[in-house]
Amino acid sequence: MSYRIVGDSCSDPTEAMKQDPHFRFVPLTLIVGDTHVTDDESFDQKAFLKLVAESPEGPKTACPSPEQYLREFECDADMVFAVTLSSKLSGSYQSAVIAKQMYEEHHGEDKKIFIVDALSAGCGQTNICLRLQELCEEGKTFEEIVEAITEYRDGMKTLFVLESLDALKKNGRLTGLASVIVTVLNIKLVMAGIGGVIHKLGQERGIDRALKKMVSIAVNEGTDFEKKRLCITNVNCRERAEKVRDMLTSQVKFRDAVIVDAAGVSTVYASDGGIIVTF
Missing domain, CATH: 3.30.1180.10 (Hypothetical Protein Tm841; Chain: A;domain 3)
Incomplete structure (x- = not known):
């Protein structure tokens, strides 16, 4: 079955993941004072670190909207897996869950969608994304992948x-x-x-x-x-x-x-x- 893996932009990708069409990334917004920065391929880390260092206010983040996730779910893939940073740190997970509900209301269950709360961030999400791809490439069924990735997530440190x-x-x-x-x-x-x-x-x-x-x-x-x-x-x-x-x-x-x-x-x-x- 064909697949797509959607990470929010806290899923720090490898260079290979950036080039692989199986992976898509939904950006969060970074906020420093009155400045809003989209966390996508245009992100300039050095400029952002300078902005944070010079600001009296701490940086904040705003999660993606459900519509942003929905656009990534509306694809030709038979299976879609979304990997979000910990639901204890961001509303990104809840946005992805709502997007899944929106998709199914409009399209029924013509594809399988599973949302993974990484319970981690950064390379924790990277780790889960890479394991998901391995399971998909091994030809596992959707149900087998859901069970295996949940176990993998729960065993990760x-x-x-x-x-x-x-x-x-x-x-x-x-x-x-x-x-x-x-x-x-x-x-x-x-x-x-x-x-x-x-x-x-x-x-x-x-x-x-x-x-x-x-x-x-x-x-x-x-x-x-x-x-x-x-x-x-x-x-x-x-x-x-x-x-x-x-x-x-x-x-x-x-x-x-x-x-x-x-x-x-x-x-x-x-x-x-x-x-x-x-x-």
């Missing part, structure tokens, strides 16, 4: 370390006292996305020590690495991402390892220098 907490400060996610302590002591937080919700796992002084702690947590808490794909999103820090990849792959064997550059939404969430890891 998301860890991240942020270089900068400026966006959190500007949005009031850190108290004034916490902001001062974290900045003065050069504290870097090691965090995880668990069930789509952000949790703090630890902290270290300095980015290198925090990344090593994240790698240690990944190695100690992960299982069946040889069956999993390692995906890493980097925000303007490719060399750092390669270092994390090498630290992980020197200790455990993954079946594949992929590094992707952050698009706009991941840049908002992880900020300049941020690293997100999923497997």
